[in-house]
Amino acid sequence: MIESGESLAELLTHVWHILPFALLFALPVAVIGGLVLFWLRRGSLASTLTVLVLIPVVATLVGVLGVSGFMFTPALTTMLVVCLLVAAVTVPAAIVLGRAIARRSVWEREARDRERAAEASRRELVAWISHDLRSPLAGIRAMAEALADGVVAEPSDVAGYANRISGETARLSAMVDDLFELSRITAGALQLTLSAVPLHEVVSDAVAAQAPLAQQKRVRVLATAQTWPVVAGSDPELARVVRNLVSNAIRHTPPDGTVAVQLGIDGVDALLAVDDACGGIPEDEIGRVFDVAFRGTQARTPEPSGGTTGGGLGLAIAKGLVEAHRGRIGVRNHGQGCRFEVRLPLAAR
Structure with a gap:
């Protein structure tokens, strides 16, 4: 030891x-x-x-x-x-x-960035929608109270108030419809039933549906085509895409201006182009045109007093629907305004 x-x-x-x-x-x-x-x-x-x-x-x-x-x-x-x-x-x-x-x-890190961007987009959307909902609701309430209190008694005035209430109600209904459609797109709940859809019918119906707005704004809407392509898609959703693009072009085109809708085929895709005369989109805004609730108007013609600017969802919905069809949508400054281009896959012959 x-x-x-x-x-x-x-x-x-x-x-x-x-x-x-x-x-x-x-x-x-x-x-x-x-x-x-x-x-x-x-x-x-x-x-x-x-x-x-x-x-x-x-x-x-x-x-x-x-x-x-x-x-x-x-x-x-x-x-x-x-x-x-x-x-x-x-x-x-x-x-x-x-x-x-x-x-x-x-x-x-990318997931956190996407989450922050989505949260910022949601806050911006809530702010825009809250503002846009308050305006028509306040008008409807004021006119309803005027009718109920008898402030307006002349039949012509009553009819005018009723028409304005109907118009504001339609505007609210369109905004709710846009929110519902956007929620379906962002939640991945949009299910398309694809078929062969002739674009000339879709464009004709969309232009006809926007004719009252074009007449009110004094804007010409022209539809031309090199050929009338047939695409693989869902008719209601494609019609909504064209209506949103044409409506957006009309709202941002000054009176006596022209909105041009052009159709053609580019390779294996159908090409839909909508040109307006908005004056162009600033370069620092053009990348955000399809963002939810984004409405940049620095270089665009302002809406006249009392005009309807929408909820800022139309282009976001159009983008979501185009991508659901495996297509592409883009925007660029062109001529006196800007051009929205939609490319959709052609239907199999």
Whole structure:
């Protein structure tokens, strides 16, 4: 027992003597590793994890070599082989793990960005809709109270108030319809029954439906076609796309202006173009035209007093419906206004 105690004491004494030398050789490696990590602070996560794994391995190697005086004994050789095996296993694992964590981090960051953008869009939508709902509701309430209190008694005035209430009610109904359609699109609940749809019928019906608005604004609506394509789609949804685009063009075209609807075929797609005379869209706004509730009007002709500007959902709905048909929609400044282009896949012959 005494000899074992003496051997343990000698071992502890030996370790105590070599500890400063081990620290002397290992500490510079740790400092250099820390500097490398600081330099890589904006680099890839895989590189950072690789350096983190290499620092203790290299520090161990340097410390063992320094303490042994670079005398390659069997024990030292065994230690070096073990360290190299550890490095061969941990470094690839660190690279794979770092890339996996980096991909997950990027995905989470993009998800947070999308969530923030969606939340901002929802807040903007609520603000716009709240404002747009208050205006017609206030008018309906005021006119209803005037009729109920007998303030308006002349038959012609009563009929005028009734017509205005009917108009404001129709406006509210259209806004609710837009909200319902947008909710179906964003929730992925939109189910299309595809068939061969002749676009000339869709365009003709849409232009006819927007004729009263065009007459009120004194805007000409012209529809021309190089050919009348047939597309694979759902008739009601395609009709809504064309109505929204034509209505948007009419609202932003000044009196005595022209809205041109053109049809043609471009390769394997049917091409629908709607040109207006809005004066152009600012470059910093053109990328947000299809955003929910966005209504930039800096370079557009303002609505006349009492005009209806809509809820800012028409273009967002059109974009969602076009994409549901596996089509594409875009906008660019063209001539005296802007051009909305819709590309839809042609129906199989």
